[in-house]
Amino acid sequence: MQVSVDRDRCCSSGMCVMNAPDIFEQDDQDSLVRLRQTEFEPAQFAVLRLAADLCPGGAISVTEEDAVEAAPAKDAG
Amino acid sequence: MTSTPTTQAVPMPAPRAVGCPFSPPPAYTEAAATAALTRASLPDGESCWLATGYAEVRAILSDRRFSADARHPAFPMLVANRRELIIENPSFIRLDDPEHARQRRMVTGDFLVKRVEAMRPDIQQIVDEALDRMTDGRTEADLVAEFALPVPSLVICLLLGVPYEDRDRFQGLSRTLLSKHGSAEEVRAAFDELSEYLGGLVADKREQPGDDILSRLAVRDDLTPDDIASTGVLLLVAGHETTANMISLSTALLLEQPEQIALLADPATLPGAVEELLRHLTIVDTGLPRVALEDVELGGTVIKAGEGVIALLSTANQDENLFGGADRRPADELDLGRDARRHMAFGFGVHQCLGQPLARAELQIALATLFRRLPGLRLAATPDKLEFRSETLIYGMRSLPVTW
Numbered sequence A: 001m002q003v004s005v006d007r008d009r010c011c012s013s014g015m016c017v018m019n020a021p022d023i024f025e026q027d028d029q030d031s032l033v034r035l036r037q038t039e040f041e042p043a044q045f046a047v048l049r050l051a052a053d054l055c056p057g058g059a060i061s062v063t064e065e066d067a068v069e070a071a072p073a074k075d076a077g
Numbered sequence B: 001m002t003s004t005p006t007t008q009a010v011p012m013p014a015p016r017a018v019g020c021p022f023s024p025p026p027a028y029t030e031a032a033a034t035a036a037l038t039r040a041s042l043p044d045g046e047s048c049w050l051a052t053g054y055a056e057v058r059a060i061l062s063d064r065r066f067s068a069d070a071r072h073p074a075f076p077m078l079v080a081n082r083r084e085l086i087i088e089n090p091s092f093i094r095l096d097d098p099e100h101a102r103q104r105r106m107v108t109g110d111f112l113v114k115r116v117e118a119m120r121p122d123i124q125q126i127v128d129e130a131l132d133r134m135t136d137g138r139t140e141a142d143l144v145a146e147f148a149l150p151v152p153s154l155v156i157c158l159l160l161g162v163p164y165e166d167r168d169r170f171q172g173l174s175r176t177l178l179s180k181h182g183s184a185e186e187v188r189a190a191f192d193e194l195s196e197y198l199g200g201l202v203a204d205k206r207e208q209p210g211d212d213i214l215s216r217l218a219v220r221d222d223l224t225p226d227d228i229a230s231t232g233v234l235l236l237v238a239g240h241e242t243t244a245n246m247i248s249l250s251t252a253l254l255l256e257q258p259e260q261i262a263l264l265a266d267p268a269t270l271p272g273a274v275e276e277l278l279r280h281l282t283i284v285d286t287g288l289p290r291v292a293l294e295d296v297e298l299g300g301t302v303i304k305a306g307e308g309v310i311a312l313l314s315t316a317n318q319d320e321n322l323f324g325g326a327d328r329r330p331a332d333e334l335d336l337g338r339d340a341r342r343h344m345a346f347g348f349g350v351h352q353c354l355g356q357p358l359a360r361a362e363l364q365i366a367l368a369t370l371f372r373r374l375p376g377l378r379l380a381a382t383p384d385k386l387e388f389r390s391e392t393l394i395y396g397m398r399s400l401p402v403t404w
Ligand code: HEM
Pocket: B068, B092, B093, B094, B104, B234, B235, B236, B238, B239, B240, B242, B243, B246, B283, B284, B288, B289, B345, B346, B347, B348, B350, B351, B352, B353, B354, B355, B356, B358, B359
């Protein structure tokens, strides 16, 4: 799974940090989102989908790499 | 396909049903059961669209073609006589990007998750001291006056750099600003007094800055005094009335269903329990107003450019598909074991509540500590005597007599 953040769309809600503190952080200087990791384990996929789905600014995108991982983001729990 | 709903427009804001103080007004839930997008009639005689479904509310709030700028002539007004006042002094909650983002970003640093986490010991101390005062030599108190309101007021005073001794002044003025019934003159006078008060503090802080938000705003050269005043008023008002009402309503509701209180005692289940309280109570119960800047198609209906819409959070937060489930209570009931993380009690989109990490920390600490320290807490009035606050734009309680 590939994850990217569009810092221009981030409104510093903190939702991603609350839902996945190991993966996302807020920058000290500009308060915008940063990724703490670039490689992800399958065990993290569900929370990544949730974080992308619940980002109020639409700043987080997850790209599923193959059919095994592909589940619609909305069904992630 | 464009279709105009045939159902009657829902009069906004609608009253709650007698005897059901914790449930949304029946007019809203009935409208939601009929259509995810319907019509509302407003107090000034205008009408607009009303979105009641989760998908529609979320789509509206996250789409920049829907504006939050109240200066648009078709912006729906939930209170009849407020347009002029809001137009003259818009804070960033009623502005669009890029100006909204410019002003919001000046304060986002103070509400970072890690900043709020670092404040937890201060919040815990404020909560403990409020409980010490409330219980000192007494067995009965008004939880609103002695706990629910002082805790968030003290916290926001600390953050902003506002002296808590002035609370009688700013708490009363805040309530007037949020009132649905005050005359335009009263509300304008309250706004002027509050911004004058904060302006005075800002002037002092420009000379002698402290470690607080108003000081940080005071020394910036890219903000006008009006910007600082409107941001200060927004943070002060949004920062204490909301959390105060969540604390009192949550307490009253949990005292009716005491078997659920145990989930607040376990640090593992406490955050999820607070999300469920936020979802179930959805205190911003009149919904969020927006106006379409372009034609937008929503589930087969076209909302035309220049038409207003109200995104109703309370009904969206009761979506059975998202929040129900075989092992859970129905979505219109409280179930502290539910996964409520998808709720929109803090809104959605770029205006999503800036203070949400703070509100969560305050609610978690206040509710967990209250029930831990006062295990015998119970109502000191019969449930039918409780006074709820429906005259303000944020639902809440006027008083909550308790004993322990
Ligand atoms: C449980 C408590 C709270 C609830 C339910 C709540 C709810 C909301 C909602 C629904 C919005 C979105 C308004 C819109 O989109 O039109 C909002 C915005 C906002 N809230 Fe809160 N809030 C709470 C606590 C707080 C606290 C403690 C603060 C602290 C200062 C705060 C500050 C703000 C600000 C500044 C905005 C405007 C954000 C923007 O427009 O970018 N809120 N809140």
